[in-house]
Amino acid sequence: MAKKSFAELIKSPGMPVLVDFYADWCGPCKTMNPVVEQLAKDFSGKLKVIKINVDKNQAAAQQYRVQGVPTFMLFKNGQVVWKQAGAVPGHQLSQIIQQHTT
Template sequence: MSRFLDIINQDKPVLVDFFAEWCGPCKLMAPILKEVKDSLGETVSVIKIDVDKNQLLASQYQVRGVPTLILFKNGKQLWRQSGVVQKKDLISLIERNK
């Protein structure tokens, strides 16, 4: 938990993907997130949190469905959405919040 807080408290955008291994849409998000990271490089952190292995964390952030994406910067939640989000939309969102 403290490591998660250290990560989301960075002064650059941190995109957190709450996912589950059994989730079909989550599998669709994986390559999209890789492309986003490849496009933006070190200007963003992208981390994946398995809700089945991190139930307390998922509960704390009120994750009700997967995938749920949350964008943090300096520990503040800037944006949140459940479901598959397209690469161009994520890049645009992150660029606006650098």
């Protein structure tokens, strides 16, 4: 099976896509990992979650002007509807996702 490009991954019809741009060396990224995993479970079937390692996928990071990690982006129909750099409280991420899944 062919590996999907980033552009293909974010164009999930009818389902928002949360992208977590992270790096292995990033402390706040490690702190956010369990939060992101829990959100993926909480919104299963309503949200696609993608983790992008910026060191291994620099093209996507540059294309979306990711200047710090973690950076979270929410895509709907392939378009960015929300973006924030830095650690985000889980309840805040959940509220933002809820706004775009209902």
